[in-house]
Amino acid sequence: MKxxxxxxxxxxxxxxxxxxxxxxxxxxxxxxxxxxxxxxxxIGALGESFQNDTGITFTxxxxxxxxxxxAVQEGRCDIGLSSRxxxxxxxxxxxxxxxxxxxxxxxxxxPENPVNDMSVETIAKIYNGEITNWSEIGGxxxxxxxxxxxxxxxxxxxxxxxTKTEDACKYRQELTSTGDVITTVAQNPGAIxxxxxxxxxxxxxxxxxxxxxxxxxxxxxxxYVVQRPFVLVTKADTALSESAQNFFDYITSADANAIISAAxxxxxx
Amino acid sequence: xxxxxxxxxxxxxxxxxxxxxxxGCVLLITVYLVISGIPAIKEIGFVDxxxxxxxxxxxxxxxxxxxxxxxxxxxxxxGAIIIGVPVGFMTAVYLSKMASPKVKSVMQAAVSLLAGIPxxxxxxVGMLVLVPGIRKVFxxxxxxxxxxxxxxxxxxxxxxxxxxxxxxLDAVPKEYEDASLALGATPxxxxxxVSVPAAKxxxxxxxxxxxxxxxxxxxxxxMVAGNVPNMPDSLFQSVRFLTTAVSSEMSYSSGLQRQALFxxxxxxxxxIMLINVTLNFFLKREKE
Numbered sequence: 001m002k003x004x005x006x007x008x009x010x011x012x013x014x015x016x017x018x019x020x021x022x023x024x025x026x027x028x029x030x031x032x033x034x035x036x037x038x039x040x041x042x043i044g045a046l047g048e049s050f051q052n053d054t055g056i057t058f059t060x061x062x063x064x065x066x067x068x069x070x071a072v073q074e075g076r077c078d079i080g081l082s083s084r085x086x087x088x089x090x091x092x093x094x095x096x097x098x099x100x101x102x103x104x105x106x107x108x109x110x111p112e113n114p115v116n117d118m119s120v121e122t123i124a125k126i127y128n129g130e131i132t133n134w135s136e137i138g139g140x141x142x143x144x145x146x147x148x149x150x151x152x153x154x155x156x157x158x159x160x161x162x163t164k165t166e167d168a169c170k171y172r173q174e175l176t177s178t179g180d181v182i183t184t185v186a187q188n189p190g191a192i193x194x195x196x197x198x199x200x201x202x203x204x205x206x207x208x209x210x211x212x213x214x215x216x217x218x219x220x221x222x223x224y225v226v227q228r229p230f231v232l233v234t235k236a237d238t239a240l241s242e243s244a245q246n247f248f249d250y251i252t253s254a255d256a257n258a259i260i261s262a263a264x265x266x267x268x269x
Numbered sequence: 270x271x272x273x274x275x276x277x278x279x280x281x282x283x284x285x286x287x288x289x290x291x292x293g294c295v296l297l298i299t300v301y302l303v304i305s306g307i308p309a310i311k312e313i314g315f316v317d318x319x320x321x322x323x324x325x326x327x328x329x330x331x332x333x334x335x336x337x338x339x340x341x342x343x344x345x346x347x348g349a350i351i352i353g354v355p356v357g358f359m360t361a362v363y364l365s366k367m368a369s370p371k372v373k374s375v376m377q378a379a380v381s382l383l384a385g386i387p388x389x390x391x392x393x394v395g396m397l398v399l400v401p402g403i404r405k406v407f408x409x410x411x412x413x414x415x416x417x418x419x420x421x422x423x424x425x426x427x428x429x430x431x432x433x434x435x436x437x438l439d440a441v442p443k444e445y446e447d448a449s450l451a452l453g454a455t456p457x458x459x460x461x462x463v464s465v466p467a468a469k470x471x472x473x474x475x476x477x478x479x480x481x482x483x484x485x486x487x488x489x490x491x492m493v494a495g496n497v498p499n500m501p502d503s504l505f506q507s508v509r510f511l512t513t514a515v516s517s518e519m520s521y522s523s524g525l526q527r528q529a530l531f532x533x534x535x536x537x538x539x540x541i542m543l544i545n546v547t548l549n550f551f552l553k554r555e556k557e
Contacts, residue, residue: 151326152518152520173411173507174517183396183397
């Protein structure tokens with residue numbers, strides 16, 4: 001019995017060593033990415049899975065969308081990551097954008113709240129303190145309680161960028177996880193919060209924005225506006241290195257969709 | 270014989286090494302905190318950092334003033350002591366002097382159980398019961414507030430206060446009390462005029478221990494206090510403590526923001542050192 005076990009262990013070890021060798025021999029090199037901090041979760045998960053499957057070293061430098069775009073332009077990384085669409089000037093400078101995923105943010109209220117629909121302008125006014133009572137937008141006479149995320153959170157960053165309320169939100173509570181936001185909104189009839197669409201539960205009500213529901217299809221076709229694209233930025237005139245091209249194909253293939261969805265965003269491909 | 274001596278020395282060495290691990294950890298943490306906490310204070314400016322009233326670490330023009338956190342931590346701890354100490358102290362007097370042995374053993378088991386509940390459970394119960402409760406009782410828009418944090422902290426420090434006070438009260442020589450009773454004092458007079466004064470440094474140590482527990486608590490407080498960096502002007506305001514300031518922003522922080530978080534941790538560390546020194550002072554006095 002002992003012999004069989006030790007032989008099995010030896011075989012497994014030998015196989016592991018062989019695969020290790022073959023990885024090192026066939027695919028050398030690395031792929032470097034640089035950019036959006038909001039994409040940390042999704043690109044981190046993709047990178048880890050890619051590294052496990054191929055043995056190619058993956059690096060990610062969380063600097064912000066602007067720096068990432070600049071880095072790929074100057075050739076300091078293989079693929080730039082941006083959590084906004086490219087500007088026309090950037091496209092003219094020879095950059096190509098490939099949308100990896102969409103980050104949809106649901107606006108959630110308590111199920112008892114009669115308000116079902118809001119415009120983006122209303123949401124912005126609520127969060128910067130211009131509208132403070134639900135009765136002003138057709139709800140009950142109750143103060144609006146603003147629930148948000150902590151400074152530095154990707155969801156907060158995205159929400160404030162889309163509604164243009166950066167540094168202006170008058171939060172009543174800053175919580176450190178999506179789950180806490182949902183629980184708190186579910187508890188308080190006057191509360192409003194935001195959370196990534198994938199994590200919304202039935203204990204809260206996601207309002208429609210300008211009449212459009214926050215579903216995966218509406219996010220993909222762009223009709224639900226509280227969303228932003230996660231973009232892979234590459235140079236149009238220069239080809240990617242072999243390993244970088246491998247990574248690019250890997251994460252834009254349909255096989256990567258499960259990983260992208262698990263990171264809480266809607267896959268684009 | 271020689272072999273025995275060798276084993277003795279070997280074991281002595283191993284025990285010394287194990288002891289040094291603890292000392293090493295303390296030194297490592299202290300040195301690390303000081304090294305990583307100083308640069309941000311230098312860059313922001315000592316006065317602007319400690320007495321700045323605004324904290325906006327990710328704004329386009331970042332502000333790093335931690336006065337709101339310091340005041341919140343002080344008010345929160347003071348509030349917890351004001352509620353927790355009378356309750357804990359009376360409980361200790363009752364358990365040590367008046368309760369029958371049966372009641373005493375049951376209640377002491379309950380107190381120990383309270384001490385063993387993880388802080389995240391206190392936070393969860395606070396979030397699901399206390400916060401909505403405060404909202405309804407006081408008719409405010411939201412219950413996550415300084416008051417909620419104070420109540421949670423007051424309950425969390427009860428076990429340390431009760432246990433430490435009981436130990437101090439039990440140690441009062443029975444002769445003191447017998448003498449007082451023999452002179453015609455009632456039992457209640459005896460407890461409050463003889464036993465309690467005799468145990469006062471132990472009870473003071475209990476209070477200081479409670480302060481230490483309250484000021485260092487992060488998890489439970491984070492779940493009920495709302496975490497907005499407001500100045501603590503009212504009991505119903507959403508506030509951020511020193512501990513939660515560090516833990517809530519650490520995960521996504523970078524650059525000066527991250528360094529400033531280490532500086533907050535350093536300030537908190539100094540507070541706790543101060544409390545420890547006070548505690549040692551009282552404990553020493555009790556021994557003498």
